[in-house]
Amino acid sequence: NAGVTxxxxxxxxxxxxxxxxxCAQDMNHNYMYWYRQDPGMGLKLIYYSVxxxxxxxxxxPNGYNVSRSTTEDFPLRLELAAPSQTSxxxxxxxxxxxxxxxxxxxxxxxxx
Amino acid sequence: xxxxxxxxxxxxxxxxxxxAFNCTYSNSASQSFFWYRQDCRKEPKLLxxxxxxxxxxxxxxxxxxxASQYISLLIRDSKLSDSATYLCVVNYYQAGTALIFxxxxxxxxxx
Numbered sequence: 001n002a003g004v005t006x007x008x009x010x011x012x013x014x015x016x017x018x019x020x021x022x023c024a025q026d027m028n029h030n031y032m033y034w035y036r037q038d039p040g041m042g043l044k045l046i047y048y049s050v051x052x053x054x055x056x057x058x059x060x061p062n063g064y065n066v067s068r069s070t071t072e073d074f075p076l077r078l079e080l081a082a083p084s085q086t087s088x089x090x091x092x093x094x095x096x097x098x099x100x101x102x103x104x105x106x107x108x109x110x111x112x
Numbered sequence: 113x114x115x116x117x118x119x120x121x122x123x124x125x126x127x128x129x130x131x132a133f134n135c136t137y138s139n140s141a142s143q144s145f146f147w148y149r150q151d152c153r154k155e156p157k158l159l160x161x162x163x164x165x166x167x168x169x170x171x172x173x174x175x176x177x178x179a180s181q182y183i184s185l186l187i188r189d190s191k192l193s194d195s196a197t198y199l200c201v202v203n204y205y206q207a208g209t210a211l212i213f214x215x216x217x218x219x220x221x222x223x
Binding site for chain 1: 116120143144146153154155156157158161199203211212213214215216
């Protein structure tokens with residue numbers, strides 16, 4: 001099993017550009033999550049999904065959108081990139097809300 | 113506000129030392145507790161779950177005090193490879209919150 005995979009590993013965006021961060025898992029997990037981690041800070045939940053077709057906002061959803069068309073994939077969309085979105089983005093998955101979350105390797109995003 | 117507080121450190125210790133990290137959480141409704149380890153520029157990885165009765169995994173011992181809303185991690189006989197940031201994590205089992213992460217405690221083990 002590859003676990004949780006994320007692409008790209010690193011990206012530089014200009015202000016106002018858009019992009020999609022990809023996340024996939026092959027563990028047949030129902031729950032998937034997107035977090036961002038700023039330097040010296042804890043992880044903050046952006047969006048989560050409890051299954052295909054179901055998504056909901058986390059603590060810091062502004063400026064982002066998600067979709068969950070399949071169990072495996074959970075892309076994160078940035079429509080109008082802003083410098084405040086410079087961060088490391090981690091995708092995670094778990095079998096249930098009570099179970100351990102497994103993280104992908106992260107995407108480092110720099111918005112200039 | 114639901115929060116998890118940790119001493120950020122850094123803790124600088126020699127190999128072989130015993131070091132303890134503490135963590136407090138604000139919401140008494142918390143249901144499960146974890147310690148994750150995060151290496152520099154890497155993703156967090158589960159180190160161990162924390163049970164009410166306390167639990168041990170090799171050199172690592174985790175304790176939970178629900179009355180005081182306090183979690184601890186003890187590392188014995190520190191190794192160079194233990195150098196990392198240790199994240200205290202609390203799960204409230206409530207939709208929209210998932211895991212609440214502390215900011216982490218940085219450990220540096222030197223020879």
